Amino acid sequence: MYNWFFTLERKRLARGNKSNMDIVILIFKWLAIIYFAAMMLLAGIATYHGIQEYFTTATPIEMVSRYLIYYFAVELMFRFFLQKGPVATIKPYLILNIPRSKIVSFYVGKTFLSAFNIVQLFFLIPFAIVAIVEGESGIAVLAWTLAVYSIVFMMHCVAILMSAYAPVFYGVIGFVALCFGLQYYDIVDPTLYTQYFYVVPYQYSLSVIGYFLLLGVFVWSTYRFFLKRMYLDDLEKVRIKEGIALEMSWLDRFGRYASFLRNDVRLIVRNKRARVTVLMSVIFLFYGVFMFNTSGKEAMPMTFAVFLAFFSTGGFLMLFGQYVPSWDSSYYPLLMTQNVLYRDYLMSKWLIIALGTFVSTILCFFYIFVDMKLFYLILAMGIFNIGINGYFVLWGGAYLKTPMDLTAAKNVFGDKNAFNLRVMLISMPKVLLPLIFYFIGSFIYPFWGGFVLLILIGLAGMFLHKQAFQFIEKIYTREKYAALAAYKK
Numbered sequence: 001m002y003n004w005f006f007t008l009e010r011k012r013l014a015r016g017n018k019s020n021m022d023i024v025i026l027i028f029k030w031l032a033i034i035y036f037a038a039m040m041l042l043a044g045i046a047t048y049h050g051i052q053e054y055f056t057t058a059t060p061i062e063m064v065s066r067y068l069i070y071y072f073a074v075e076l077m078f079r080f081f082l083q084k085g086p087v088a089t090i091k092p093y094l095i096l097n098i099p100r101s102k103i104v105s106f107y108v109g110k111t112f113l114s115a116f117n118i119v120q121l122f123f124l125i126p127f128a129i130v131a132i133v134e135g136e137s138g139i140a141v142l143a144w145t146l147a148v149y150s151i152v153f154m155m156h157c158v159a160i161l162m163s164a165y166a167p168v169f170y171g172v173i174g175f176v177a178l179c180f181g182l183q184y185y186d187i188v189d190p191t192l193y194t195q196y197f198y199v200v201p202y203q204y205s206l207s208v209i210g211y212f213l214l215l216g217v218f219v220w221s222t223y224r225f226f227l228k229r230m231y232l233d234d235l236e237k238v239r240i241k242e243g244i245a246l247e248m249s250w251l252d253r254f255g256r257y258a259s260f261l262r263n264d265v266r267l268i269v270r271n272k273r274a275r276v277t278v279l280m281s282v283i284f285l286f287y288g289v290f291m292f293n294t295s296g297k298e299a300m301p302m303t304f305a306v307f308l309a310f311f312s313t314g315g316f317l318m319l320f321g322q323y324v325p326s327w328d329s330s331y332y333p334l335l336m337t338q339n340v341l342y343r344d345y346l347m348s349k350w351l352i353i354a355l356g357t358f359v360s361t362i363l364c365f366f367y368i369f370v371d372m373k374l375f376y377l378i379l380a381m382g383i384f385n386i387g388i389n390g391y392f393v394l395w396g397g398a399y400l401k402t403p404m405d406l407t408a409a410k411n412v413f414g415d416k417n418a419f420n421l422r423v424m425l426i427s428m429p430k431v432l433l434p435l436i437f438y439f440i441g442s443f444i445y446p447f448w449g450g451f452v453l454l455i456l457i458g459l460a461g462m463f464l465h466k467q468a469f470q471f472i473e474k475i476y477t478r479e480k481y482a483a484l485a486a487y488k489k
Contacts, residue, residue: 284315387461
C-alpha cells in the first residue's frame, strides 16, 4: 500500500508544472538549508570547548540544556509559519477501498522527512562526539542526544497541531517571552527550573525511555487528529458561519475607492488568516525595542537602525501588502469581469497599505523613550514606506501569483502558512533600498543627511503617484491572464 502512495507522489512531482520562479525558489531553499546545516555543524564542533572555557559552574551539556527552552521556542515559531503540514488531494482516495488509517499514516509520516527535523543532527552529532572524546560518559551523552532529538520530533507534531489552534501557539510564545523578560531584567531566572526537563536523560540515562513514550503520545495524537477529520462528508460539507456586520459609512469619503476599501476591511475582520497577519504586524512594532536592547546603543551602527525602523513601521506593508492581489484570489476572475478600472483597484490597495503603515508609525511613538535617533529614523522610514515601498509591494504582487486560501486555518489538509520563500525574495529590494539611500545621505552629512534623504524620496514618491500607478497598471494588465490562470488552480 505504501509503495503505491510513494509511486503516486513520485508521479505528482514529475508531472507538476514548475515555473522559472519555482525553480529559483527551490534553489534558494536548498542554499538556505545548506547554510543552516553548515552553521549547525560549526556550532556543534565549537560549542563544547567554548562553554568549557568560559563557564566553569556547569558542564557544557548542562549549559546547553539550560537554554534549550529558547531554542525550541524559536524553532516552534519557524515551524508554525514555514513548515508544511500534511497536504494531499485525498478525496479520490476516500471513494476507493483504502483504509483511512493507511492514508493518514502515510501523509503524516511523510512530513517527518523535513529539513526542520534534519538540521539539528548537524549540531547534536558533532557535539556528542566532542563530549565523548573529552571524557564524558558515552551512555549519558547518547541518552541526552536521543532525548533532545525526540523533543525535535515532538515540536514537529506540536507545530502541526497548533496550526489548527493558533491561540495555543501565541500563548506558548507569550509564556516563553515572559520567561526571557524575567531573566533579561534579572527578576528571576526560569531556565534554572526548565533545564531539568532537558538535562534529566544526561543524569539518569534510562529516563530517555520516558521521552520516547512521550514522543509516541505526540505522534499518536497527531495521527488521531487527522483520522477523526478525514471523512468525505466533512470535506464536502459547506460550513456556514454567521457574518459580522460592520458600520463603514466613514469610508464613503474615499469616493470611488470606498467599495474596495470596505471589502478589505471585511477581509481583515472576518478571516482568520488576515487577522493573524495584522497581529503579526503589531508584533513587528516591538522588533526595534528587542534588537536595540540586544545590540546596545553604542555598538549598533545607524545603518542597522534603519533596518530596525523599516521592520517596525513596515510590518503591515510586508505581511498584508505583499499578498496583493492574492487576498482577492477567490473572486479575482469575477472582479475582472466587472466595470472597474485597474487603477482604482490598485489605488484602493495602496490606500489601505498606506493607512496601515501610517498607524504603525504613530504607534511607534514609544521609541522616544528608547532612543531619539531611532525614533527619527522610524518617522523617516514611515514616510519612505508609504511613498516608495508601497508601490514596490504592488509591483511585486503582479508577479506573486499565489492563490490565497482564507479558510486555510480551518482546513487541516490545507496550506496553513502565512509566509513563503517567494515573498521573502521579492521583499529584498524593499529592505536594501532604504539602506542604500541612507548610506548615500549620511556620506554627505552624518545621520541627518540620510534622515532627510529618506523623507525627501518618500515625499517625492507620493507626489509622483500618478506616474507610479501608470507603470504598475501596465504590469498588472500584462500579467492579468497569467494571474487568472494561477488563481483558478
